[in-house]
Amino acid sequence: MLVAVQANEILTLSALGVLLLIGLLVGLYLLVGLFKARSLLRREFSAYFLSPIAYVVLVLFLVVTGHLFYLTLEQLTASGPKGVEFPMQLMLGDERFWLVFLFIPPLLTMRLFAEERSTGTLEMLMTAPLRDWQVVASKYVACLGFYVLLWLPTLAYLPVLLDLQRPIMQPAWTPLSLCMVGGMAAVFVAFLLALLPFGSAGRIVGLVLLLAGVVGSGIGAWGHYHVDTEHVLEIQAGIDPMPVLTSYLGLFLAGAMFLALGLLVSSLVRSQMVAALVSLVLSLVFIVAGFWRPDMDTSSPAYQVLYFFSVPLHFSRDFSRGLVDTRHLVLYGSVAVFCLFMTVRSLESRRWR
Amino acid sequence: MIHVSELTKYYGDYAAIQNVSFDVPAGKVVGFLGPNGAGKTTTMRILAGFLTATSGQAVIDGYDVFWEPLEVRRRIGYMPENCPLYGEMRVIEYLRFRAGIKGLHGRVQRQRIDYVLQRCWLADVRRQLVGTLSKGYRQRVGLADALLADPSVLILDEPTAGLDPSQIRASRELVRELGQQHTILLSTHILPEVEMTCDSVIIIHRGQVVASSSLQELGKQAGEQTTLLVDFDGVVDPAPVRTLPGVVHLEREKIVNGTRLRIATEAGAELPPQLCSLAMARGWKLRELRPHQQTLEEFFLRIVGQEEPVAEVAGKKR
Numbered sequence: 130m131l132v133a134v135q136a137n138e139i140l141t142l143s144a145l146g147v148l149l150l151i152g153l154l155v156g157l158y159l160l161v162g163l164f165k166a167r168s169l170l171r172r173e174f175s176a177y178f179l180s181p182i183a184y185v186v187l188v189l190f191l192v193v194t195g196h197l198f199y200l201t202l203e204q205l206t207a208s209g210p211k212g213v214e215f216p217m218q219l220m221l222g223d224e225r226f227w228l229v230f231l232f233i234p235p236l237l238t239m240r241l242f243a244e245e246r247s248t249g250t251l252e253m254l255m256t257a258p259l260r261d262w263q264v265v266a267s268k269y270v271a272c273l274g275f276y277v278l279l280w281l282p283t284l285a286y287l288p289v290l291l292d293l294q295r296p297i298m299q300p301a302w303t304p305l306s307l308c309m310v311g312g313m314a315a316v317f318v319a320f321l322l323a324l325l326p327f328g329s330a331g332r333i334v335g336l337v338l339l340l341a342g343v344v345g346s347g348i349g350a351w352g353h354y355h356v357d358t359e360h361v362l363e364i365q366a367g368i369d370p371m372p373v374l375t376s377y378l379g380l381f382l383a384g385a386m387f388l389a390l391g392l393l394v395s396s397l398v399r400s401q402m403v404a405a406l407v408s409l410v411l412s413l414v415f416i417v418a419g420f421w422r423p424d425m426d427t428s429s430p431a432y433q434v435l436y437f438f439s440v441p442l443h444f445s446r447d448f449s450r451g452l453v454d455t456r457h458l459v460l461y462g463s464v465a466v467f468c469l470f471m472t473v474r475s476l477e478s479r480r481w482r
Numbered sequence: 483m484i485h486v487s488e489l490t491k492y493y494g495d496y497a498a499i500q501n502v503s504f505d506v507p508a509g510k511v512v513g514f515l516g517p518n519g520a521g522k523t524t525t526m527r528i529l530a531g532f533l534t535a536t537s538g539q540a541v542i543d544g545y546d547v548f549w550e551p552l553e554v555r556r557r558i559g560y561m562p563e564n565c566p567l568y569g570e571m572r573v574i575e576y577l578r579f580r581a582g583i584k585g586l587h588g589r590v591q592r593q594r595i596d597y598v599l600q601r602c603w604l605a606d607v608r609r610q611l612v613g614t615l616s617k618g619y620r621q622r623v624g625l626a627d628a629l630l631a632d633p634s635v636l637i638l639d640e641p642t643a644g645l646d647p648s649q650i651r652a653s654r655e656l657v658r659e660l661g662q663q664h665t666i667l668l669s670t671h672i673l674p675e676v677e678m679t680c681d682s683v684i685i686i687h688r689g690q691v692v693a694s695s696s697l698q699e700l701g702k703q704a705g706e707q708t709t710l711l712v713d714f715d716g717v718v719d720p721a722p723v724r725t726l727p728g729v730v731h732l733e734r735e736k737i738v739n740g741t742r743l744r745i746a747t748e749a750g751a752e753l754p755p756q757l758c759s760l761a762m763a764r765g766w767k768l769r770e771l772r773p774h775q776q777t778l779e780e781f782f783l784r785i786v787g788q789e790e791p792v793a794e795v796a797g798k799k800r
């Protein structure tokens with residue numbers, strides 16, 4: 130019996146290992162392809178900053194998140210017992226936030242293919258020595274990068290949302306802490322090298338430094354905070370930091386899904402306006418599902434189905450409370466991958482239509 | 483260098499091109515000639531890998547366009563019709579972007595960009611936004627882009643469309659010069675252009691190749707008959723002219739204050755002296771007599787005009 134169970138486990142583990150290996154290989158292939166198309170990636174990303182849309186979206190987004198942060202701050206600083214258990218829940222569970230969020234992915238994706246089709250530049254792109262999936266992946270990663278950029282300023286709210294205390298620094302120099310600090314310094318120097326014009330030799334040195342720094346600081350940090358008793362830097366958080374991490378994870382993946390949806394729509398139509406409207410309607414399905422009937426019986430099967438689609442509910446109930454429900458991750462991931470696949474196919478079909 | 487056989491492309495039920503076959507030998511400049519909607523752009527798009535053919539085969543430099551598209555695209559420089567560009571980029575940025583896409587990086591990229599900037603006379607607008615360039619400069623940017631990767635084959639779709647006469651002349655000279663290093667297939671519906679720049683010509687009409695040969699051969703075909711134009715003052719009865727030896731065909735046209743006879747003669751027939759004496763005898767006032775060279779244009783019109791043109795079908799969908 131024992132042997133049978135062990136054999137079973139070994140089988141499962143080896144199957145998982147093989148899957149992981151395949152996944153790694155596919156990921157590596159995609160990364161190499163993306164690297165070869167880096168010039169397109171760079172253009173797509175910088176194109177956001179050459180049109181006013183990027184700035185409009187950035188400002189709009191900052192106003193809304195700033196307002197939500199203000200509301201949360203009021204709750205957190207209310208006299209008497211503190212008014213909120215999960216600050217992230219107040220920020221991301223809000224319907225107003227999702228109604229604004231609804232407009233952002235369509236605004237970011239509408240021009241990606243629709244504009245190229247209407248101006249005819251798609252012809253230049255499709256006759257360049259790139260595969261269709263490289264074109265799609267570059268555009269997708271560029272708009273995902275802009276989406277991440279959109280969220281970066283909100284990191285400034287974190288010290289308050291986590292109720293961080295004044296950091297305690299002490300000279301606890303052990304080999305591990307030295308390794309961590311040295312790694313961080315190496316990363317800093319690597320970024321500095323990337324900014325200075327040193328040519329390809331400088332870039333290679335920078336890349337090596339960056340890799341060494343990341344690995345060194347990672348190992349050093351892990352060891353330092355797990356093995357050593359005294360720490361170089363300690364920050365106490367008054368509020369559990371995990372909900373913040375899961376919220377950002379959820380936001381990244383949900384954004385990945387909406388952007389992939391918008392990319393697909395953009396590849397199907399010629400007009401940017403139509404692309405934005407259609408992807409807005411499609412995103413609406415995922416966003417309004419939760420608001421549709423607030424009075425709905427939460428135990429009914431219909432609600433269970435709606436809950437599966439409703440992104441705001443995922444955030445108000447799971448991600449912002451530190452829960453990672455794999456069902457949501459699977460939904461976001463699979464819709465994103467499906468949409469990207471369909472985008473490649475839609476691009477390909479343009480050749481034989 | 484370019485080998486096309488039995489290429490057919492349907493847009494829905496409409497055949498844009500049907501069984502198009504031709505060859506472009508290495509190092510030649512070949513003109514691809516045809517009226518609008520004849521299928522020039524479709525054929526070029528198939529060669530460039532933007533469209534796939536419904537049937538048939540196209541091979542460039544030994545690589546099949548359908549099966550090895552990346553190898554083919556590395557070997558061609560393609561300039562689409564109207565030359566679509568990203569208007570919000572600067573010329574130098576655009577060229578860097580295109581060079582990166584074509585796999586040129588670092589020092590090679592800088593060298594090639596410098597070369598094409600100088601070759602296409604773009605050096606003085608390198609920092610200008612593409613969207614603010616004039617049509618002529620945009621075409622040059624498109625051509626510079628096509629030249630970036632130093633391709634062995636250049637496919638240029640109407641490279642002189644929309645240019646002013648001096649720009650047209652300059653770009654023709656450029657094409658001629660480039661023809662020494664690259665194999666060029668260029669499409670146009672302007673005939674003198676073909677006569678000036680190309681070694682041979684492929685005439686396509688309503689989706690089919692109707693003629694394909696070198697310019698000398700075409701000239702011979704076109705010159706089987708010679709035509710005389712004879713202008714007289716006043717009204718002239720052409721009947722006696724018809725009886726002269728060597729006259730194949732005769733037309734009378736009215737011109738201002740007179741009559742013009744358009745006389746087609748057999749090659750080698752010496753008509754003018756006889757005409758002069760006839761005019762003297764009849765008392766016709768001969769105003770002008772000149773041989774009329776049959777140009778490629780007339781040959782082209784004869785081929786294309788054989789059938790009544792059908793209603794223009796929009797073959798250019800996207």
